[in-house]
Amino acid sequence: MSSTSEGTVPPVKPRGKTRGTGRPTIRDVSQLAGVSRMTVSRVISDPDLVLPATREKVLKAVADLGYVPDRVAGSLSSRRTGFVALMLPTLTNANFAAVAQGLTEQLREADYQLLIAYTEYNQAEEERQLNKLLARRPEAIVMTGASHTRNAARMLMQCDVPVIEIADLPSQPIDHSIGFSNYEVGRTAARHLIERGFTRIGAVGGSQEAAVRDHRGEERMRGFEDELRFSGLATDLVLRHGSPPLSYDHGAAAIAILLKRDPGIQAVFAVSDLSAVGVLMECQRRHVPVPDKLSVMGFGNFEIGGEVNPPLTTVNVNFRALGQRTGALILELLGRDGDTPPHIEDIGLSIIERASVGRVK
Amino acid sequence: MSSTSEGTVPPVKPRGKTRGTGRPTIRDVSQLAGVSRMTVSRVISDPDLVLPATREKVLKAVADLGYVPDRVAGSLSSRRTGFVALMLPTLTNANFAAVAQGLTEQLREADYQLLIAYTEYNQAEEERQLNKLLARRPEAIVMTGASHTRNAARMLMQCDVPVIEIADLPSQPIDHSIGFSNYEVGRTAARHLIERGFTRIGAVGGSQEAAVRDHRGEERMRGFEDELRFSGLATDLVLRHGSPPLSYDHGAAAIAILLKRDPGIQAVFAVSDLSAVGVLMECQRRHVPVPDKLSVMGFGNFEIGGEVNPPLTTVNVNFRALGQRTGALILELLGRDGDTPPHIEDIGLSIIERASVGRVK
DNA sequence: GTGAAAGCGCTAACAT
């Protein structure tokens, strides 16, 4: 690690804008190796096209110069950037991060690179970010969510690359879509609680009056409330409170409100596991036994839900697999020439039953 | 949303590779507006350089055509890509996501865009990703961590853009650095527990034999162990177990081992809050009262740590601020011409005292 | 305030 005692000085990074030296270009490599620039280009992109002997000469020149190909120039010339754009509401949510992870896993092999933008759940910001993404000429665009500004939707329609809307099955897909129905998540959760005999059932989600809104979460709440209504149950314990991103403290505050509104509440669904864990923690503090007194259910199958006491029953969607499927679809789409009909896929959902939900005896 | 009854068909996204139509270029705009391409370029990049009347004409043509400037071409020509590269171990860690968030907040205004790569705590992967990042000609490079392969270090030395190593103060910084000492985190945590009178103190971290290693976490363990030793305490309860990324289940499994090794253990430090929360949950299940029987301390000030019962004492580093400071430094560096001396900054750390740590009476 | 010419570093297409 440290320099030898021979008086060798540790290497020092050249600093500032040393224009004039600049980085080596493909031309420098070609001159050093005594071949044409095209040969160098071939060695980089498809080595088999070149005689082993020539290849070695070139590779040596590349190594000696520390040449790193310029994909900016390459992209312009070949009209292939190798970028896939990904629009996310936020990075600080394990499930969205898992989507990015899954996508990357698929795309890495094929040498595509993710260009991530995030909106903080703000549609105007989404439009602004989309513009910047489009300027980078991605070869495919992945949008999380199906709700866009008028302008953003137009831009997505007009751009000549595949668009994939994920994590929400849009009623009017722009192009391709892989996801699940958040509305069904809500209904499924409600059905699960109703089947277990509960009649005083509540839910906690975000306020629809908040400046920041989570359309997916609102859909889950709507599905939940509808299912209660269809089953002839009251919906007065469906609470919309606070603004996204909803986390632990949201659940803690919300359950306090509901317990006050009706101390006899039997079960509650939270739009997110994080919020549900908040409910659980608040119940611990108030010595409200879960599930004996109150059953709690969440959404998203976040890791923490499986670790708390009691572990949390949750509606599960495999977000990592969602990212992987999306990546696979992109590879397929970009492999094909010409026309491909829209691919619409529901990856479904499941309930993970754990101990936080009981049953009426 | 739906089409009118006038027989208007809903717009349909043109699919496949409709080469021939293609996107509008600056030339299309210039022709439609009846000006030169340079004038269009000026309207895009610095509108004040152009007469209001001309500007309006151009803007109208831009809107009519749905023109989106091509930054690939722009980057090649101007030799400014507007990219800042960010290398992260993983996206699925709230603190690293917070770094990205903080960075973005700063860079957004100045129209820089993050290019994120992640390594899954794997140095060979880091080198591969670094190559791909460099090919995109970022104007600055942010590396998380200070431990690189020989090749990666060389590439970072040779590239002619600022390099900032963050989240770990390197002993041999390549260029700039903003971070904190993970070793000091460990020592600080140990001191905190020792000051409270504990003598049978343990720690849980990752195995150094694992294929995947977290050098930052290992530093924290080293600092912790050293401090115990300096204070004349035994280190037989310092447990290195499992491979990163360490999460809840790691803590749960590790504390089980330590409780077996010495049921009299009084306090434990976990390299990460997630692991510490796992310890807490396992203690709940085993009815080991925290902090009365066992004190627990973590690192990272993850949100969940403040929500569990009892809330977790932790060593806090403001990662979001770290990202912001890094963004500010980059803006400063890129604003300057020529030479800038290395900027080395310790953002420090603090202890957040909560109820999970008690005191010997 | 606006335009014309040249060229960024690479690759597609064709030629040998």
Place this chain on the structure above:
DNA sequence: ATGTTAGCGCTTTCAC
């Protein structure tokens, strides 16, 4: 298997 030519869409530079 390798080389030559032309040009990707923009911005720099300099002229008017």
